[in-house]
Amino acid sequence: xxxxxxxxxxxxxxxxxxxxxxxxxxxxxxxxxxxxxxxxxxxxxxxxxxxxxxxxxxxxxxxxxxxxxxxxxxxxxxxxxxxxxxxxxxxxxxxxxxxxxxxxxxxxxxxxxxxxxxxxxxxxxxxxxxxxxxxxxxxxxxxxxxxxxxxxxxxxxxxxxxxxxxxxxxxxxxxxxxxxxxxxxxxxxxxxxxxxxxxxxxxxxxxxxxxxxxxxxxxxxxxxxxxxxxxxxxxxxxxxxxxxxxxxxxxxxxxxxxxxxxxxxxxxxxxxxxxxxxxxxxxxxxxxxxxxxxxxxxxxxxxxxxxxxxxxxxxxxxxxxxxxxxxxxxxxxxxxxxxxxxxxxxxxxxxxxxxxxxxxxxxxxxxxxxxxxxxxxxxxxxxxxxxxxxxxxxxxxxxxxxxxxxxxxxxxxxxxxxxxxxxxxxxxxxxxxxxxxxxxxxxxxxxxxxxxxxxxxxxxxxxxxxxxxxxxxxxxxxxxxxxxxxxxxxxxxxxxxxxxxxxxxxxxxxxxxxxxxxxxxxxxxxxxx
Amino acid sequence: xxxxxxxxxxxxxxxxxxxxxxxxxxxxxxxxxxxxxxxxxxxxxxxxxxxxxxxxxxxxxxxxxxxxxxxxxxxxxxxxxxxxxxxxxxxxxxxxxxxxxxxxxxxxxxxxxxxxxxxxxxxxxxxxxxxxxxxxxxxxxxxxxxxxxxxxxxxxxxxxxxxxxxxxxxxxxxxxxxxxxxxxxxxxxxxxxxxxxxxxxxxxxxxxxxxxxxxxxxxxxxxxxxxxxxxxxxxxxxxxxxxxxxxxxxxxxxxxxxxxxxxxxxxxxxxxxxxxxxxxxxxxxxxxxxxxxxxxxxxxxxxxxxxxxxxxx
Numbered sequence: 001x002x003x004x005x006x007x008x009x010x011x012x013x014x015x016x017x018x019x020x021x022x023x024x025x026x027x028x029x030x031x032x033x034x035x036x037x038x039x040x041x042x043x044x045x046x047x048x049x050x051x052x053x054x055x056x057x058x059x060x061x062x063x064x065x066x067x068x069x070x071x072x073x074x075x076x077x078x079x080x081x082x083x084x085x086x087x088x089x090x091x092x093x094x095x096x097x098x099x100x101x102x103x104x105x106x107x108x109x110x111x112x113x114x115x116x117x118x119x120x121x122x123x124x125x126x127x128x129x130x131x132x133x134x135x136x137x138x139x140x141x142x143x144x145x146x147x148x149x150x151x152x153x154x155x156x157x158x159x160x161x162x163x164x165x166x167x168x169x170x171x172x173x174x175x176x177x178x179x180x181x182x183x184x185x186x187x188x189x190x191x192x193x194x195x196x197x198x199x200x201x202x203x204x205x206x207x208x209x210x211x212x213x214x215x216x217x218x219x220x221x222x223x224x225x226x227x228x229x230x231x232x233x234x235x236x237x238x239x240x241x242x243x244x245x246x247x248x249x250x251x252x253x254x255x256x257x258x259x260x261x262x263x264x265x266x267x268x269x270x271x272x273x274x275x276x277x278x279x280x281x282x283x284x285x286x287x288x289x290x291x292x293x294x295x296x297x298x299x300x301x302x303x304x305x306x307x308x309x310x311x312x313x314x315x316x317x318x319x320x321x322x323x324x325x326x327x328x329x330x331x332x333x334x335x336x337x338x339x340x341x342x343x344x345x346x347x348x349x350x351x352x353x354x355x356x357x358x359x360x361x362x363x364x365x366x367x368x369x370x371x372x373x374x375x376x377x378x379x380x381x382x383x384x385x386x387x388x389x390x391x392x393x394x395x396x397x398x399x400x401x402x403x404x405x406x407x408x409x410x411x412x413x414x415x416x417x418x419x420x421x422x423x424x425x426x427x428x429x430x431x432x433x434x435x436x437x438x439x440x441x442x443x444x445x446x447x448x449x450x451x452x453x454x455x456x457x458x459x460x461x462x463x464x465x466x467x468x469x470x471x472x473x474x475x476x477x478x479x480x481x482x483x484x485x486x487x488x489x490x491x492x493x494x495x496x497x498x499x500x501x502x503x504x505x506x507x508x509x510x511x512x513x514x515x516x517x518x519x520x521x522x523x524x525x526x527x528x529x
Numbered sequence: 530x531x532x533x534x535x536x537x538x539x540x541x542x543x544x545x546x547x548x549x550x551x552x553x554x555x556x557x558x559x560x561x562x563x564x565x566x567x568x569x570x571x572x573x574x575x576x577x578x579x580x581x582x583x584x585x586x587x588x589x590x591x592x593x594x595x596x597x598x599x600x601x602x603x604x605x606x607x608x609x610x611x612x613x614x615x616x617x618x619x620x621x622x623x624x625x626x627x628x629x630x631x632x633x634x635x636x637x638x639x640x641x642x643x644x645x646x647x648x649x650x651x652x653x654x655x656x657x658x659x660x661x662x663x664x665x666x667x668x669x670x671x672x673x674x675x676x677x678x679x680x681x682x683x684x685x686x687x688x689x690x691x692x693x694x695x696x697x698x699x700x701x702x703x704x705x706x707x708x709x710x711x712x713x714x715x716x717x718x719x720x721x722x723x724x725x726x727x728x729x730x731x732x733x734x735x736x737x738x739x740x741x742x743x744x745x746x747x748x749x750x751x752x753x754x755x756x757x758x759x760x761x762x763x764x765x766x767x768x769x770x771x772x773x774x775x776x777x778x779x780x781x782x783x784x785x786x787x788x789x790x791x792x793x794x795x796x797x798x799x800x801x802x803x804x805x806x807x808x809x810x811x812x813x814x815x816x817x818x819x820x821x822x823x824x825x826x827x828x829x830x831x832x833x834x835x836x837x838x839x840x841x842x
Contacts, residue, residue: 038801040611047568122573163569202791202793240789243693407566408806
């Protein structure tokens, strides 16, 4: 080949490659969204992963939907009646509701969906099932709960956004064993799932459902009229944070749900990119101890860690120095929500007390036994918390055995009730979504019922009594009093130790409008110029 | 030859079986529980146990292995625990991007590395030789993800020539196909190029010092003919061997490259499956990779006879 031919060929090829990107051919009816994780399945009852819940919010509708004041508002339900004793609840569905196969949504579908949801929701579904006298279909659009006891919080249960959410599925699908996965994704939500375009680990596509009738009200989180401005929503799974950020900067995607915190300063400087807080309810970091074995079966040992723990150390490790993203949290409930309280939170305030902590550990009989700290090193938040804890325990004279694992293994090992030196554990870290910590109903981590409590199995009759009182509270004022006492009791007993309150960013292209702050991505009312 | 080929193909069966047993055993003893991942953070131990039972994970090792083997023998790789899709279907969705990436990497690597190695040997001891070897050392010692991010930064974000991520099938056009794959192929191919360039140089140096090369020179054969017709053909056997061995490096590198450039291939499928403990998918993909590796090595053995007629099977 002559030199001139070579140059002609390579220049031609380079100019072809540099042609305008297909992905940039802006299509205002297509939204390209990067979710927080891979959408590996789509059964929101079978699994409780948030990414599955978020995809399901497009496909399936809910009886009630929560708004930004955390109030449960009628969604598929047109009207309801309740008896004064809060034992009998009757619900009527909106007319004209249709599934994606154009079959009408009937009361039998709602009842079957409730029956599948109840056994898989340990915080509200299981207690409701236990107290249920009957759940009947009255007519095609009406169904009725009859409960053995008064249950004023039923609307909250039917509309809660924490997983598993009560989605309404066709009866034939909802009849599936709740412990087995469905494979038919027909819903009545604003978008239908394109199963033929689903490549788990790569992408998923949702297409507008023409038969969806939004409510007349303006949308507010999961309530109101869910009006879609897109014909197609394409979820693109980009597991590498830098790749997702680059794709957003380059206009290859429109919206990244959770950009990596370290890359946010770069995104903020990028033209055409908007960055803002994603979820105003944020997250609460969790330091969970095993209450079954020494030294943490003694409240003095738990207290020792509590009074030495510096939340700012944890938060800086988790989200960095951006103070818009975190705050200290001397309480168990989500800041900014109606029941937030700091009553009893003094243990977590002020200078940390290392000497007093050492004294308490000695009183609790701690004699330098190894403390098994399970750290999921493949999850940035748990890794950061684990590193701070290893340092903290060293400071108060504990012998830490840092056990580096992946999250799947931590998930398995924390279920073990064996002694720590025989495959059990002393400490692990996780975090709870703030939306799940706004009141005791979905708050698994605060349950102190002993053997049936969450991992760590705390047992405190006082905490449990306060939770029961909250369920029966007649109004918000009464709830606030009880929650203050509950916070105090849980702090005194050290059910677990909050490591702080933190938020995350979301980022989107500036030609997108209508993106709101919420604990989940809200696609309705978003549009693209 | 045919008998040899059939013998070798049959010999792959026990190898693949051993790999299958090894992988199955490793997964069985490895900690982690897909049921706990499915059930979520708030699930009770009883719920986790019910899910485990519904997935059949509570049954003894021998029963599970025998059942899986029986399925595989009947051409069924099983069903993914998480997606509820058949493993064969998931592999079929992912095979095109991986094959495309590997093929382009192979073409790119061979067409650059072999001339580089030949020229370095020809210009042995000169600046050109040193530059070629420096590039080779750089390529061999720089991790794939570093090269990948650098390429994406320069060619996608700064120069705005190519996309940061994604894959487009060749059926949608050669240009979009190449636009998506060129950066990943270069990133993945760098280590492979370095390996082949070095072995080509070393082998060529040896061949070029042979008597028949001196004779060819004395007869007045031109340099190009000596290098690419006489010497290179005789140096081909070790080069082909390295290409075959390097295939394993390519598979390992594809896992990283597919993640960096968000290519929906088998590498990412494997990583996702391992992180979630999706046992049927892990087993299916590893089985496929090991089978492919054995076949590539068989192809290498057969290629020996093409380059060196003295070799007979």
